Amino acid sequence: MFISRIVIRNFRNFVLLDVPINPGATCLIGENNTGKTNLLFALRLAIDANLSSTYRLLSEHDIHSAISIANANQVVISIEFSDYFGKVNETALVGCWEVDDVSHIARISYRFRPRQSVREAIENAEIEDGGLTIEDYHWELTGGGANDPAAVEWSEDLGPSVRFSDLQQFTVIFLHALRDVNQDLRQSRQSPLAKLIEASEIPETEKNELVAILQNANTEISQRQTIHETGEAIHEAFKRTAGEAFDIAVRLGVAQPSFTSISRSLTVLLSDCALTDFETYRNGLGLNNILYISMLIESFERRFKSEKTAGQILLVEEPEAHLHPQLQRVLYEILKNKPFQTILSSHSTHITSAANLKSIVLLTNNGQPRTTGTTPGIQNVLSKSEVADMERYLDATRSTMLYARKVILVEGPAELFVIPPLVKKIMGIDLERYGVSVIPIYGTHFHVYAKMFNELALPKKCAIIADGDLIPSDAHLTESDEDDLPEVPDLGQLESEYVGIFRCKTTFERALTISGLLGCLSAAATEAGASNVAKKLHKADQSIKQGKLEPAERKEMLSGLRDTVLSTAKRIGKARFAQILSKHFDNAQGIPKYIKDAVDWLEL
Numbered sequence: 001m002f003i004s005r006i007v008i009r010n011f012r013n014f015v016l017l018d019v020p021i022n023p024g025a026t027c028l029i030g031e032n033n034t035g036k037t038n039l040l041f042a043l044r045l046a047i048d049a050n051l052s053s054t055y056r057l058l059s060e061h062d063i064h065s066a067i068s069i070a071n072a073n074q075v076v077i078s079i080e081f082s083d084y085f086g087k088v089n090e091t092a093l094v095g096c097w098e099v100d101d102v103s104h105i106a107r108i109s110y111r112f113r114p115r116q117s118v119r120e121a122i123e124n125a126e127i128e129d130g131g132l133t134i135e136d137y138h139w140e141l142t143g144g145g146a147n148d149p150a151a152v153e154w155s156e157d158l159g160p161s162v163r164f165s166d167l168q169q170f171t172v173i174f175l176h177a178l179r180d181v182n183q184d185l186r187q188s189r190q191s192p193l194a195k196l197i198e199a200s201e202i203p204e205t206e207k208n209e210l211v212a213i214l215q216n217a218n219t220e221i222s223q224r225q226t227i228h229e230t231g232e233a234i235h236e237a238f239k240r241t242a243g244e245a246f247d248i249a250v251r252l253g254v255a256q257p258s259f260t261s262i263s264r265s266l267t268v269l270l271s272d273c274a275l276t277d278f279e280t281y282r283n284g285l286g287l288n289n290i291l292y293i294s295m296l297i298e299s300f301e302r303r304f305k306s307e308k309t310a311g312q313i314l315l316v317e318e319p320e321a322h323l324h325p326q327l328q329r330v331l332y333e334i335l336k337n338k339p340f341q342t343i344l345s346s347h348s349t350h351i352t353s354a355a356n357l358k359s360i361v362l363l364t365n366n367g368q369p370r371t372t373g374t375t376p377g378i379q380n381v382l383s384k385s386e387v388a389d390m391e392r393y394l395d396a397t398r399s400t401m402l403y404a405r406k407v408i409l410v411e412g413p414a415e416l417f418v419i420p421p422l423v424k425k426i427m428g429i430d431l432e433r434y435g436v437s438v439i440p441i442y443g444t445h446f447h448v449y450a451k452m453f454n455e456l457a458l459p460k461k462c463a464i465i466a467d468g469d470l471i472p473s474d475a476h477l478t479e480s481d482e483d484d485l486p487e488v489p490d491l492g493q494l495e496s497e498y499v500g501i502f503r504c505k506t507t508f509e510r511a512l513t514i515s516g517l518l519g520c521l522s523a524a525a526t527e528a529g530a531s532n533v534a535k536k537l538h539k540a541d542q543s544i545k546q547g548k549l550e551p552a553e554r555k556e557m558l559s560g561l562r563d564t565v566l567s568t569a570k571r572i573g574k575a576r577f578a579q580i581l582s583k584h585f586d587n588a589q590g591i592p593k594y595i596k597d598a599v600d601w602l603e604l
Contacts (some may be wrong), residue, residue, distance in 0.1 A: 001081050001082070001083055001087065001094065001310075002021070002023040002024075002081065002082060002341045003008065003021050003043075003079055003080070003081060003313065003341060003343075004020060004021055004022075004081060004083075004105070004586075005018070005019070005020050005021060005078075005080035006018075006019055006021060006039070006042075006043070006078075006079055006080075006082050007076065007078040007079075007129075007149045007150050008039065008042050008076070008077050008078075009061045009074070009075065009076040009077075009150070010063060010067050010074065010076070010169075011038065011042055011062065011064065011076075011077060012035060012038040012042075012062060012063075012064065012601075013033075013034070013035040013038060013064070013365075013370060013371045014035060014038065014039075014064065014370070014371055014373075015064055015066060015370045015497075016150065017039070017371070017373040018150045018552055019361050019375050020375055020378050021251075021309075021343075021361070022358050022378070022597070023083070024335075024336045024337070024338075024341065024342070024359060025332065025335040025336035025341075025342040025344065025355070025359055025585025026341070026343045026359050026360075026361060027041070027332075027341070027344055027346055027352060027355045027360050027361070028345040028346070028361050028363065029347075029352055029360060029361070029362055029402050030175075030342065030363030030364060030371075031365065031403055031404075031405060031435065032210065032291065032347075032364060033178070033365065034363035034365045034371050035047075035363055035365075036317075036345035036363060037177075037345065039345075039361075039363070039373075040174070040293075040317060040343065040345060042110075043071070043077075043313075043315060044172065044174060044315070044345065045077055045078065045110045046077045046078070046079050046108055046110040046141070046364075047079060047108060047167060047170055047172055047313075048167070048172040049164070049165075049167035049168045049170070049172070050172065050173065050174075050296055052165075055417075056110070056112075057138075057139060058075060058112045058134075058137075058496060058501065059134065060134055062075070063075060063112075064370070066288065066370075067554070069132055069134055069137065069147055069394070070128055070130050070131060070132050070133075070134070070289055071129055072113070072114050072119070072122060072129050072130065072154055072155070072519075073113055073117075074113035075109070075110075075111065075112040075113070075424075076107040076109060076111055076149050076158070077109065077110040077111075078107055078108070078110075078149030078150075078158070078598050079107065079108055079109075080107045081094050081105070081106040081107070081311075082104070082105060082106075084104070084106065085104040089309065089310040090310050090311055092128070093166060093169050093170065093310035093311065093312065094106035094108075094143075094310075094311075095159075096143060096144070096145045097159070097162065098142030098144055098265075099144055099145070099146075102297075106139065106143070107138070107143065107145065107149070107159065107501075108142070108143050108162060109143070109145065109149055109158050110139065110140075110141055111141075111142065112138070112139045112153070113137060113138075113140075113154045113383050114136050114137055114138075115130060115136065115137065115138040115517060118132065118136045118137075119155060123155075124161070133225075137563070139163040140161065141161065141167075142157075142158045142159040142161055142162055143162045144158045144159035145159030145335065146471075147518060156388040161183075163306060169309065169310040169311070169336060170309070170310055170311045170312070170313075171300075171303065171309050171311070171312035171313070172312070172313055172315065172374070173295070173300075173313075173315065174315040174316075174317075175313050175316045175317060175319075176316070176317045177258060177317040177318040177321055179465060192292060192295035192296040192299060192405075193295055195289050195299040195337070196295050196298055196302070198299070198304060198469070201302075201306060202259075207259040210259060211257050211258060211259055212229045214254075214257040214551050215257055218253060218254040218257065220251065221254060222251070222252065222253035222254070227253075228251075229252075229376065231250060231251040231252035232251075232310040232401075234250050234252070235249070235250035235251070235259065238250055239573065244572075258333075277432045277460055281495060282450070289319075289321065289322050289323060290323070291337065293319070293331065296314065297314075297334070297335075297338060298492075300312055300340050301338065301339065302336070303464040304339050304340060308592075311342075312340050313340065313341045313342070314335075314340065314341070314342045314343075315342075315343055315344070316342065316343075316344040316345075317344070317345050318344075318345060318346060318348075319332070319344055319346065319351070319427065320347070320348035320350070320467070321478045324416065325348075325350040328348050328350045328351050329350050329351065329353075329354045332344075332351045332354045332355065333354060334356070336359065347403070348552060349399045349400055351397050352394070352402055352403075353398075353399045355393055356377065356387075356391055356539075357376050357387055357390060357391060357394075358375070358377035358378055359375060359377070359551070360375065360377060361373055361375055362374050362375070362376060363409060363458075364459050364460060367404075372455075372459055374455075374457055374458070374459060376402075376452060376456075376458060379456040379457055380455065381457045382448065382451055382452070383455055386448050386450060386451070389445070389448055390448055390449070390452070393441065393442075393448075393467065398439050398440075398441065398486055399427060400437045400439060401437055401439050401449075402458070403437075404435055404436060404437035404439075404460070405434070405435030405436065405459045405460060406434070406435060406436045406437075406460055406462070406463075406602050406604075407430070407436070407437055407439060407460065407461070407462040407463070408436060408437070408438045408439070408462075408463045408464075408465060408512040408598065408599075409439055409441055409446060409449055409450075409463070409465070410440050410441070411437060411440065411442070411444060412440045412441075412442055412443075412467070412574070412575065413440055413441065413442075413574075413575040413578065413579075414508055414574045414575055414577070414578035415438070415440065415465060415508055415578075416438055416578075417578040417579045417582045418508075418512070418578050418581060419431075419438055420432070420438055420463070421582050421585050422582075422585055422588060422591055422595070423591070423595070423599055424549060425586070425588045426516075426588060426589075426590065426591040426596075427591065427599060429599060429604055431599075431604075434604045436604065444466065445465075446464050446466060446491055447460070447491065447494060448465060450499045451490065451494065453496075453499050454496065454498055455498075458498075459498065459601055460498065461498055461500070461600055461601075461602065462498060462500070463598040463599070463602055464491065464500065464501050464502065464598075465502050465506045465594070465598050466491070466501070466502070466503045466504075466507045467504060467506065468503050468504050468506050469506060471505070476527070481559065484511070491503075500598055500601045500602075502594045502595070503594060504592060504594050508564040508574075509562075509565050509569045509574065510531055510562040510563075510566055511592045511594070511595075513558060513561050513562040513565045514558070514590050514592060515541075515544045515554070515558065515589075515590060516588060516589035516590020516591070517588055517589075518537050518538075518540055518544070519537075519538070519541045519587050519588075519589075520581060520584045520585055520588050521532045521537050521565055522535075522537035522538040522541060523584040523587075524577065524581040524583075524584050525537060525568060527580050527583075528568070528572045528576075529572075529582050530568050530571075532570050533564055533565075536561070536564065537561065537564075540557055540558075543557075550556070
């Protein structure tokens, strides 16, 4: 059984969130303040029996700012389940929540709406809608229902009531981002060690043997002379202090043992090349986080194999906390292949680069007091081969486009090095501060990326800055090679309100060879060791600044210099030359028009 759909209405920053979910691990991503934590909390309101009912009674701050509680309204959090049919425990739990008996989709819904008496009073015109207060509302849990939770009205039913005790059959573990994992490992109630022992199915005979061992040890300890005499001394001291009226027997010993007390006394001991059997508090936070989660995973797997639970889910907020990039990827790879469902929120590009598109839920805020949610890999925006292509290219660098507010896609590292500092110098716009990521795709296959930017997948603006010929910038082609190039899709067909195409006439280095950048190019050539080219560029720069050239002469000179700059960049290495050039924009006085047009189109 797994969660297959989440609907959230009017809760905190969500006016309407309606997203499908796949089994395995689901990764919630988005920039700060898009509601990742709110989404996890919403799930707990509907299915977590360990969450205090105090939290289920919402306050006005939990209701979206566009909603007035004075008028009858509602908060809806609805979760649908799939793949439970035929599994005894799971069918027993959610079978009564079925939407219908054909699709085998079950649904549980949390609602916060006017209580029954208030709804009846409004219907009978006994009270006037518009004068309600938070006291007129209450929360309820319902299962199934014929109405769609994404559209159901506050006055309509959404299935029969669900007993809160039923939720105890569904195991929910929530790990928040700022957890004190060292403290949790020491406390028996918080430590996953207790859950692991509980799921271990230790035979009663073995439990009794362990208790007997501890009883014998306790007897020997209490009979030691020093322990006995100390107990007698405490007894006499207490009697002298409290008086004869309050005298009670006092002795030293260990409380009557039980298997529960034994399991609570057990602790995890670690050893390495330096120490033997040391407690976890002496370990680093990163490894203790992995240790903590690994014990939870093991307890989940044991419960799954023994069929002790009707369902279980792990909710993790920012698992990358305290973990270096390699461990982040290892942890995610483990979680996504387990037989239980995990939903985690993350800011880590190392995690998202390991996630497949169908496991990603993208939360986006376009500056409005509401968050939209999409599942890029489930919307059939890309073909199967295009999805595979995209997943191969979404490394830790390119996956930043999933987090960015707006995106500029470029061919390679040359544009990545040059465009941000040049835009900052000439246009006064720091792209990073505006949430814009410049992402090189290392090729000219922009069509795959461009198809992702729409309201179903990535609802954000994407400006594509490309060369006019759309030949990879690192290609070294002969005339015969150029005749055999694969057909390149027409990018113009992909333009939309989300995608803008901005291309120069030839290549990037040629486009940079404008009068306002000749001084910068000369300085870069000098640093790169191309002294003759540097002198030629400097001389041209001075001639233009002094007004010695006619327009036709200036145009002809710049045309010749473009070939010089391009050949110099190729000789030095385009990426290396661009990296050097990016350091010399202090005196820049111009920017290629197509780059400026792209930034203007983003509306920063």
